[in-house]
Amino acid sequence: xxxxxxxxxxxxxxxxxxxxxxxxxxxxxxxxxxxxxxxxxxxxxxxxxxxxxxxxxxxxxxxxxxxxxxxxxxxxxxxxxxxxxxxxxxxxxxxxxxxxxxxxxxxxxxxxxxxxxxxxxxxxxxxxxxxxxxxxxxxxxxxxxxxxxxxxxxxxxxxxxxxxxxxxxxxxxxxxxxxxxxxxxxxxxxxxxxxxxxxxxxxxxxxxxxxxxxxxxxxxxxxxxxxxxxxxxxxxxxxxxxxxxxxxxxxxxxxxxxxxxxxxxxxxxxxxxxxxxxxx
Numbered sequence: 001x002x003x004x005x006x007x008x009x010x011x012x013x014x015x016x017x018x019x020x021x022x023x024x025x026x027x028x029x030x031x032x033x034x035x036x037x038x039x040x041x042x043x044x045x046x047x048x049x050x051x052x053x054x055x056x057x058x059x060x061x062x063x064x065x066x067x068x069x070x071x072x073x074x075x076x077x078x079x080x081x082x083x084x085x086x087x088x089x090x091x092x093x094x095x096x097x098x099x100x101x102x103x104x105x106x107x108x109x110x111x112x113x114x115x116x117x118x119x120x121x122x123x124x125x126x127x128x129x130x131x132x133x134x135x136x137x138x139x140x141x142x143x144x145x146x147x148x149x150x151x152x153x154x155x156x157x158x159x160x161x162x163x164x165x166x167x168x169x170x171x172x173x174x175x176x177x178x179x180x181x182x183x184x185x186x187x188x189x190x191x192x193x194x195x196x197x198x199x200x201x202x203x204x205x206x207x208x209x210x211x212x213x214x215x216x217x218x219x220x221x222x223x224x225x226x227x228x229x230x231x232x233x234x235x236x237x238x239x240x241x242x243x244x245x246x247x248x249x250x251x252x253x254x255x256x257x258x259x260x261x262x263x264x265x266x267x268x269x270x271x272x273x274x275x276x277x278x279x280x
Contacts, residue, residue, distance in 0.1 A: 045093035047275035056222035084265035101226035112255030120255035128238030147238035243276035
C-alpha cells in the first residue's frame with residue numbers, strides 16, 4: 001500500500017512539473033523568447049498587424065528574434081553527405097492572419113547563382129507535412145506526403161536580371177548600348193513541390209503561390225519565402241493555421257561544395273507555432 005501511495009505521489013509531482021513547464025513555455029513564447037523542449041526547439045511565427053515583410057532587408061525582421069537551428073549531413077540514403085559546409089540556419093517567421101513569411105539566413109562564403117554543366121547552385125528548402133502526422137523529413141514517404149518549398153539561387157538570379165531589364169531599357173533610350181540575353185521566365189524563385197519518398201519529388205502544376213526574395217552579402221544568404229495562409233489545394237498544399245503547432249524541416253545546399261539533390265545539410269523536424277490571430 002505504501003509503495004502504491006509513493007508511486008501515486010511521484011506521478012502527481014511529475015504532472016505538476018510538466019504543467020508548470022507548459023505554462024512557462026507559453027509565457028516565454030508570448031515574450032518572444034526562444035523555447036527548447038524535450039521534442040526540440042519551437043519556431044514561433046509571430047502575429048503582426050499590417051503587411052508582412054517581403055524582402056530580407058526589411059527592418060521589421062530585426063524586431064523578430066531568430067531561432068538558430070543546427071544542421072547536419074544527410075546520411076539516410078546514398079549518396080550520403082556527412083560533412084556539409086553549412087552548420088547552422090537562423091529562422092524567423094511572421095504572419096498577419098492572411099500571409100506567412102520566413103526569413104532564412106546561413107553562412108556561405110561563395111555566391112553560386114548560376115546552374116551550368118559541372119557547376120551547382122546554392123539553395124534552401126523547408127518542408128511541411130500534408131497530414132497531421134510528420135512524414136519522413138527528407139522527402140516524405142508513401143501515404144505521408146510532404147510539401148516542399150525549394151528556393152534556388154539561379155532562379156532568383158533569373159528574376160532579378162529580368163527586373164533589371166527596365167533599367168537597361170532606360171539606358172538604351174539614353175543612347176547607351178543595351179545587353180541582350182535569354183533569361184527564363186519564372187513565376188517565383190521558389191519551386192513548390194510534393195514528396196512521397198526518395199525519387200518521388202514532383203513539381204506542382206501551379207507555381208507562384210510561394211514567392212521568394214533573397215540577397216547575398218558578406219558571405220551570408222538571407223532568403224525570404226512567403227505564402228498565403230489559406231490553402232487552395234486541400235490535398236497538395238500544407239495547411240498553415242494560426243493558433244496551431246505543426247512540424248517543419250529544413251535543408252541547405254552549397255553549390256561551391258558540389259551539393260545537390262540528397263547531398264545537403266539538413267535540420268529534421270522542429271515545431272512551428274503560429275500565433276493565434278487577436279481580434280481587435
